[in-house]
Amino acid sequence: MANIAFIGLGNMGGPMAANLVKAGHSVKGFDLSAEILKSVAASGVTPATSTAEAVADAETVVTMLPKGAHVLSVWGDLVSMVKAGTLLIDCSTIDVESARKAHQLAEGAGCLSLDAPVSGGTGGAAAATLTFMAGGAENAFAKGRPLLEAMGKKIVHCGGNGAGQAAKICNNMILGISMIGVCEAFALGEKLGLSHQALFDVASTSSGQCWSINTYCPVPGPVPTSPANNGYKPGFAAALMLKDLKLSQEAALAAGAATPLGAEAAQLFDLFDKQGHGGRDFSAIIEMLRG
Numbered sequence: 001m002a003n004i005a006f007i008g009l010g011n012m013g014g015p016m017a018a019n020l021v022k023a024g025h026s027v028k029g030f031d032l033s034a035e036i037l038k039s040v041a042a043s044g045v046t047p048a049t050s051t052a053e054a055v056a057d058a059e060t061v062v063t064m065l066p067k068g069a070h071v072l073s074v075w076g077d078l079v080s081m082v083k084a085g086t087l088l089i090d091c092s093t094i095d096v097e098s099a100r101k102a103h104q105l106a107e108g109a110g111c112l113s114l115d116a117p118v119s120g121g122t123g124g125a126a127a128a129t130l131t132f133m134a135g136g137a138e139n140a141f142a143k144g145r146p147l148l149e150a151m152g153k154k155i156v157h158c159g160g161n162g163a164g165q166a167a168k169i170c171n172n173m174i175l176g177i178s179m180i181g182v183c184e185a186f187a188l189g190e191k192l193g194l195s196h197q198a199l200f201d202v203a204s205t206s207s208g209q210c211w212s213i214n215t216y217c218p219v220p221g222p223v224p225t226s227p228a229n230n231g232y233k234p235g236f237a238a239a240l241m242l243k244d245l246k247l248s249q250e251a252a253l254a255a256g257a258a259t260p261l262g263a264e265a266a267q268l269f270d271l272f273d274k275q276g277h278g279g280r281d282f283s284a285i286i287e288m289l290r291g
Contacts, residue, residue, distance in 0.1 A: 001025045002147065005058035007051055007074055008092070009033075009040050012118070013064035015125040016091070016151045018043035020062075022128075023150035030054040052081055060087040060147060068098025075102045084110030087143050091132075093117045093240075095247050096162045096169070097254075103136065103161040112140035115161070116148060117168035121235040129153045133171070135163030169251055172244035175212065176265040176282070179241075182212040183286035186219050190290070196221050218283035232284035239278030242269040 001024045006017040009031040020027050021044035029045040030053070031037055037047040048054035051074065055061050061078060065071050071090050078088060088106045090099065090113075099115040106113035114136040124130040130152035134141055141157045148155045158167040185208070189199040200222035204214045216235075217223040227235050245266035252259040272278075272285050 002059045003057055004028070004147070005030070005048075005051075005054040005061045006045065006064070007031075007054060007061065008064035009036050009045070010064070011122050012091075012125045013062075014040050014043070014045075015122070016062070016064065016118075016130075017045045019125075019128045019151045020147065021045060025147070025150070028054045028056075028058070051077060055081050058082065058086065060089065060144070062089045062091060062147075065090075065092045065094075067092075068094035071102055072098055072105070075105045079105050079109035079111060082109070082111060085112065087112040087114070087140060089114045089116050089144055089147070091116050091118055093168055093172075093244060093247070094165060096165045096251055099135065099165040100162040112137070112143060113161075114140050114144050115164040116144070117164055118152065119168065119171060120152070123235055124152070132156065133158050133164040133167040135159055135161055135165065135167075137161075166251070169244065169248045172241070173248040173259065173262045173265070176241050176245050176269060177261045178210045179212040179216070179218065179283060180265055180268060180285065180289070182208075182210065183218050183283070183289045186286060187290045212283075216283060218286045227281035227283055232281040234279065234281040236282050237278060238269060238272055238280055238282040238285060241282040242266065242273050242278065245269055 004020055004025050004027045006027055006029040009029045017027050017029050027045045028048045029040055030048040030051050041047050063074055071092055071094055088111050103113045114134050116132045116134040118130040118132055120130040128151055131154040132148045132152045134157050145155055158164050196219045217226045218228050220228045227233055248262050249266050272288050
């Protein structure tokens with residue numbers, strides 16, 4: 001079993017680190033929040049008082065951080081602390097350019113590296129059913145795969161440095177667009193006198209089916225496990241969807257790609273966030289779309 005350091009133990013990182021412990025690994029964790037550090041100790045993660053303490057003797061370091069700037073700052077310190085050959089895995093969702101710069105930092109220190117963002121939300125993190133989209137060299141992926149499998153059920157090697165982030169950005173742009181389409185359809189159905197169940201029964205089994213309706217239906221009733229049945233308490237917060245959509249538009253601009261629906265989705269979630277709803281589940285945007 002491996003000695004692992006885990007940096008960033010919030011709503012996603014904490015459960016992911018706990019699942020590594022369940023798989024038999026020794027995990028030292030660090031987070032800027034003392035309260036979070038105290039809470040993860042109950043799951044078997046050993047709290048560290050600093051990044052340096054967490055990574056001492058670590059064979060693998062996993063980071064789960066909010067933004068690309070945070071990843072580059074932490075990795076900039078990490079590469080002076082760890083031994084050559086250490087595997088660095090970043091599971092944050094960040095821009096592709098920052099991910100590639102992080103790989104360069106690792107390579108400069110003789111370390112292996114993966115950008116491996118996740119899909120599946122807090123529920124998937126807790127249940128170890130996340131999807132990992134990994135970018136990096138084949139040997140880094142081979143070394144990291146068993147650890148990713150302890151935290152998820154679908155592990156995909158998407159290509160070279162930054163490919164994991166590229167896949168995540170494209171996937172979540174699809175998700176943001178499809179959720180808006182599903183919400184608009186239910187809002188229209190309400191105006192036309194359709195029950196939620198009737199529309200779900202038709203669309204979930206015909207050409208309208210998609211994850212946003214079949215698994216994460218934005219209205220109460222048809223899918224009991226969806227946030228719509230729990231006051232839109234976030235499985236995936238609207239502010240995080242906005243972050244991902246903004247990343248998609250930055251990438252589209254840099255690559256010269258036309259993404260008009262992605263751009264419109266970003267504008268709508270930006271408006272929803274500015275109305276004070278960023279902390280609610282992203283499916284709650286149906287309330288704004290009802291007008």
